[in-house]
């Protein structure tokens with residue numbers, strides 16, 4: 001996509017969005033179009049020196065001293081962040097206050113380029129459309145959805161709006177997330193069951209039952225290498241389907257500078273790694289079926305958090321996870 005010295009001014013329409021997913025635009029559910037319509041999706045591709053400047057900023061930013069790696073020590077940070085959103089929710093009629101504050105960049109990653117967007121709501125609009133697409137594709141036939149690392153519950157709200165048949169549960173280690181879900185249940189007259197749950201130490205008394213779809217979205221990213229216990233828990237629960245919208249380290253191309261810059265950030269943040277290889281191993285062993293592993297090529301400034309990985313338990317009897 002990068003060529004020449006003149007920046008192209010373009011707009012991400014439904015066609016461009018469908019391209020990120022590798023699907024025909026005519027197959028997009030109406031909710032995707034509605035989500036994209038919320039923001040001005042015009043952007044400019046940054047070339048040559050402008051692109052170099054962004055690469056440099058991203059590289060330096062990845063090494064900034066105040067960059068905090070994820071891990072068990074971050075629980076209090078998340079609680080502090082979401083309790084701010086909770087306070088704002090109590091003062092506001094609009095659910096916009098639930099949009100995480102880290103959706104703030106005006107330079108984003110799009111199909112191998114840095115793009116400068118006109119509207120800082122761009123990233124969140126595309127993320128919302130992406131979630132609608134995933135939900136329609138994989139959760140329509142479920143009876144319930146449980147989200148892990150649900151934060152302020154924006155994905156559960158999307159599901160509540162578009163799929164009235166689903167029972168909804170939101171798990172997170174931050175108690176303010178449960179308080180937000182209680183408020184939302186009362187406001188929307190739709191029960192969203194809140195559960196305190198730590199993915200580092202999965203509580204096996206939390207059971208999923210038949211027909212349950214599992215969602216993680218920008219949540220397993222926080223587990224770094226330490227995802228084995230949680231994945232073992234999920235596999236043992238035999239969900240109908242598990243959908244993960246996460247930064248997937250192994251989907252970057254290590255021979256490409258643009259990707260190496262994101263890989264570096266990913267490593268410095270101690271984001272999810274080894275998860276996709278583990279799923280591939282489980283698929284090879286006949287324990288699960290890997291339904292999708294898609295790098296969308298869309299991301300925020302530092303990295304691409306919107307890859308999609310989907311699996312379900314293998315249909316026959318299984319002997320459990322291989323060592």
Ligand SMILES: C[S@@+](CC[C@H](N)C(=O)[O-])C[C@H]1O[C@@H](n2cnc3c(N)ncnc32)[C@H](O)[C@@H]1O
Nearest residue numbers: 078149150151172173198199200217218219222
């Ligand atoms: C980047 S936020 C994403 C929130 C939400 N899924 C979204 O898309 O807006 C990461 C979330 O994962 C939660 N989280 C991080 N580590 C966790 C853990 N070990 N167990 C449960 N939740 C965790 C945080 O509290 C936070 O809500």
